[in-house]
Amino acid sequence: MRFKGVAGSPGLGIGYAALYEEPNLDWQHVVYSGIEGEKARLNEAIVTFKADVTEMANRALEKHGKEHSDILKRQISLVRDPFFLQQINDLIDGGKVAEGAVNEAAETCVEIYRSTGDERIMQRITDIMDARTRLLTLLLKVETLDPSTLPPETVLIGKDLPASIIAALNLANLAALVPESGGFTSHGAIMARSFGIPLVTGLQGVFDSVKNGDQVIVDGNQGEVITSPDHETLSSYVAKRQSYLEDQKSLNEFLNLKTLDADGQAHLLFANIGGINEAKIAKANGAEGVGLFRTEFLFLDRTTLPSEEEQFRIYSEVANIFAPNQVIIRTLDVGGDKNVPALKLPKEENPFLGYRAIRFCLNEPEVFMTQLRAILRAGAKEKNLLIMLPLVTSLDEVSSAKKILETCKGELQAKGQEYDQAIKVGIMVETPAAVSMAEELTQVTDFFSIGTNDLAQYTLAADRGNAKLGQLCSPFHPAVLKSLKRVIEAGKKANKLVGLCGEAGADPLMIPILLGLGLDEFSVSPSSVLRVRREISHWSLERAKNLTNEVLSLTTTQAIKDHLQKALKTAP
Numbered sequence: 001m002r003f004k005g006v007a008g009s010p011g012l013g014i015g016y017a018a019l020y021e022e023p024n025l026d027w028q029h030v031v032y033s034g035i036e037g038e039k040a041r042l043n044e045a046i047v048t049f050k051a052d053v054t055e056m057a058n059r060a061l062e063k064h065g066k067e068h069s070d071i072l073k074r075q076i077s078l079v080r081d082p083f084f085l086q087q088i089n090d091l092i093d094g095g096k097v098a099e100g101a102v103n104e105a106a107e108t109c110v111e112i113y114r115s116t117g118d119e120r121i122m123q124r125i126t127d128i129m130d131a132r133t134r135l136l137t138l139l140l141k142v143e144t145l146d147p148s149t150l151p152p153e154t155v156l157i158g159k160d161l162p163a164s165i166i167a168a169l170n171l172a173n174l175a176a177l178v179p180e181s182g183g184f185t186s187h188g189a190i191m192a193r194s195f196g197i198p199l200v201t202g203l204q205g206v207f208d209s210v211k212n213g214d215q216v217i218v219d220g221n222q223g224e225v226i227t228s229p230d231h232e233t234l235s236s237y238v239a240k241r242q243s244y245l246e247d248q249k250s251l252n253e254f255l256n257l258k259t260l261d262a263d264g265q266a267h268l269l270f271a272n273i274g275g276i277n278e279a280k281i282a283k284a285n286g287a288e289g290v291g292l293f294r295t296e297f298l299f300l301d302r303t304t305l306p307s308e309e310e311q312f313r314i315y316s317e318v319a320n321i322f323a324p325n326q327v328i329i330r331t332l333d334v335g336g337d338k339n340v341p342a343l344k345l346p347k348e349e350n351p352f353l354g355y356r357a358i359r360f361c362l363n364e365p366e367v368f369m370t371q372l373r374a375i376l377r378a379g380a381k382e383k384n385l386l387i388m389l390p391l392v393t394s395l396d397e398v399s400s401a402k403k404i405l406e407t408c409k410g411e412l413q414a415k416g417q418e419y420d421q422a423i424k425v426g427i428m429v430e431t432p433a434a435v436s437m438a439e440e441l442t443q444v445t446d447f448f449s450i451g452t453n454d455l456a457q458y459t460l461a462a463d464r465g466n467a468k469l470g471q472l473c474s475p476f477h478p479a480v481l482k483s484l485k486r487v488i489e490a491g492k493k494a495n496k497l498v499g500l501c502g503e504a505g506a507d508p509l510m511i512p513i514l515l516g517l518g519l520d521e522f523s524v525s526p527s528s529v530l531r532v533r534r535e536i537s538h539w540s541l542e543r544a545k546n547l548t549n550e551v552l553s554l555t556t557t558q559a560i561k562d563h564l565q566k567a568l569k570t571a572p
């Protein structure tokens, strides 16, 4: 069968389906089998739990380091805890099924921890709830897919594939991703592009029509998924994949070059990353710096928050990888489609318009300051780190954040710790409010980076993750293009650097407009760096400016895209 969706991440993946589903942990149907029967089930689940979690802790040690592995080991000590076990056994003696007993004992522990009011003890609550879920899964014998142990050539298919699941995947074995819900700028798609994994999203019916192990073709260039292909189709896609890979290879000639336009003028070409691995991939792909470090990705696939030391180590390593070039670290941008389980944020009616990003950080100074201290310290050696604030809508937010930053500097000074005293602070321009206030915002910031993913969503009141609105939520809408012009002009007037880190920066149709408007810095996914460098090399500034002027006089998204497509086809 053939399914048409949104091309979320380029490339062709051919492999075997693995279906991902949120586990159903309802135990109301379980019948009490007597004290001995329930205790035997409990013991069996605990033995498996210990073996599974020990293995996960060992894997986590390799992937994330000791701190993360220790978190998992703490879960093992919890199921050994005599108080916890006694409670479960008492509840079973009182006639509860093992599932109900585990759940109630976990809730009692949570209540006790919560009542201490001690921040460090309260952090263990997530550990308890995680251990509870894992034990319930084992008791109910619910089949769950362990994202870290996928077999080779897996095509992972889900109704939804949350960013926290994608963050935990063993990428080496992944052929492609197919989340039925989502759009081009949803974070699953962004992560897939970073890692160069084909992804198709925004399609219906695939999940219900395939079985685990079925052969699947995922065409991330055209946005197509083909299940159980016949021999002829399969061979044609194997050939297509070969020529795609060859084109990819030919990009290598741009690897060690500067990013020059056709006039020989240099432009900054940075990458968007979410961690050390992507930093290394970005560097290997020729990125000249980091225009956006999505630090919230460090918080996703775990049950506790990363400490100041852990963050310090990660930011320092990325600073070293790119030194002396710049690395722009965005402070925690949680909320929207990025839920951080460890923060236990309440569900909201309108998460993209809700309590998120800078709004959350200003309200949770402990979390914010831990991160700011880590960035300040990591910038001490190379002095190449910059701080960027997300979702800014007012000058007040910038001043409040800067005040908190000054407090952090004072704390580090008092402790005699080294830090970058002159670290620069910029903002994401991704709300219509920030565009309207761009001129004023230049007075309180050192640089701008335009986030077209959110800017298109908020300007056009169209959910970026809703595939049905994909045509509407476009950075080529004249309202968004006018915003780009205004922001870049405001930056130029104030002599402040303006970058762009939304996904539009890698779109061949958008590149001439950004060159024509005089953008200072492009920041794109690591897998797009060389393609963008090749694209920029085709444009002289005069031609880009002329085309930009023509486009800015047009009044609909379609007319703009048609005009750009024609111009690209007739390019010299």
Ligand code: PEP
Pocket: 185, 190, 292, 294, 333, 430, 450, 451, 452, 453, 454, 455, 501, 502, 503
């Ligand atoms: C953006 O909004 O354009 C952006 C780069 O940030 P994110 O995609 O993480 O929201």
Ligand code: MG
Pocket: 390, 430, 451, 453, 454
């Ligand atoms: Mg954004």
